[in-house]
Amino acid sequence: MKRWLFFVLKGLAGILACAAFMFLYWYGGSEQYRLTGVPVLNYHQVNDQYHTSLTMTTPDFDTQMKYLHDNGYHTITPAQLKAYLTEDAPLPDKPVMLTFDDGYIDNYVHAWPILKKYDMTATIFIITGLVDKPRYLSWDNIQKMSAAGISFGDHTVSHKPLSSLNTQQIQYEITASKTQLENHLGKTVDFIAYPEGSYDDRVESAVKAAGYTGGFTVNAGRVFHGDDVGALNRVAVFESGQSTFRHFYIRLMLSTLCGYLWKLHAFVAGTLHLQRYASAIPEP
Numbered sequence: 001m002k003r004w005l006f007f008v009l010k011g012l013a014g015i016l017a018c019a020a021f022m023f024l025y026w027y028g029g030s031e032q033y034r035l036t037g038v039p040v041l042n043y044h045q046v047n048d049q050y051h052t053s054l055t056m057t058t059p060d061f062d063t064q065m066k067y068l069h070d071n072g073y074h075t076i077t078p079a080q081l082k083a084y085l086t087e088d089a090p091l092p093d094k095p096v097m098l099t100f101d102d103g104y105i106d107n108y109v110h111a112w113p114i115l116k117k118y119d120m121t122a123t124i125f126i127i128t129g130l131v132d133k134p135r136y137l138s139w140d141n142i143q144k145m146s147a148a149g150i151s152f153g154d155h156t157v158s159h160k161p162l163s164s165l166n167t168q169q170i171q172y173e174i175t176a177s178k179t180q181l182e183n184h185l186g187k188t189v190d191f192i193a194y195p196e197g198s199y200d201d202r203v204e205s206a207v208k209a210a211g212y213t214g215g216f217t218v219n220a221g222r223v224f225h226g227d228d229v230g231a232l233n234r235v236a237v238f239e240s241g242q243s244t245f246r247h248f249y250i251r252l253m254l255s256t257l258c259g260y261l262w263k264l265h266a267f268v269a270g271t272l273h274l275q276r277y278a279s280a281i282p283e284p
């Protein structure tokens with residue numbers, strides 16, 4: 001009798017584990033963006049000259065864009081995301097938003113030709129105080145790309161972590177840059193990416209007051225209609241130089257699950273008596 005019960009319990013546990021796995025796969029990897037969210041991929045540099053934790057090689061970037069192209073993904077613009085977030089407007093099938101932070105010159109020289117090759121668009125978040133400086137985009141680069149369908153967002157004037165600033169400084173960092181970008185582009189700038197992902201309630205309300213639709217963090221996860229638009233998730237694809245295809249694929253397909261695992265890891269690592277278990281929780 002006991003052995004029989006054990007057998008049934010084991011079977012039930014197996015079925016439950018399978019159901020949980022299928023749910024996670026559906027939730028993280030399904031094409032139904034209204035249920036599973038929109039992945040917003042976060043890149044920085046694309047080049048083969050030097051390697052930092054923010055760099056992706058051109059062959060790696062090409063492989064990732066080819067995967068998205070060949071598998072029916074559609075890159076969306078900030079205007080499409082804005083319509084989805086504010087009016088629940090429909091998006092194309094398998095939407096993905098490509099974002100680049102900081103505005104490096106290699107976005108123009110190396111990433112843009114690859115984006116054009118696969119007929120994709122992207123959004124570059126500009127630090128206005130660094131435009132025209134060595135290794136950064138010029139206003140001329142920005143205007144050429146903008147005319148050809150690349151979008152631009154704000155990454156503040158000087159890239160200071162916003163939550164470390166006082167209210168007046170926050171306002172300057174997010175409005176002077178927005179005005180300058182809009183003057184050069186002749187288009188409105190609806191989104192900001194927070195330098196180092198740093199934000200708090202003051203930052204969120206300043207961003208709203210400055211007329212932005214929303215702000216991107218570096219918190220892992222996807223974007224859903226109904227999210228707090230001042231703290232939108234992204235999927236980092238640059239982390240610690242792990243720019244292999246498998247790494248990209250896992251983050252793209254399971255970004256929601258990755259986000260939960262990262263949050264759980266951070267929670268356990270930050271909780272007294274639980275810290276020693278943090279290393280057991282993966283950060284994919």
Ligand SMILES: [Zn+2]
Pocket residue numbers: 101102155159195196
């Ligand atoms: Zn940055």
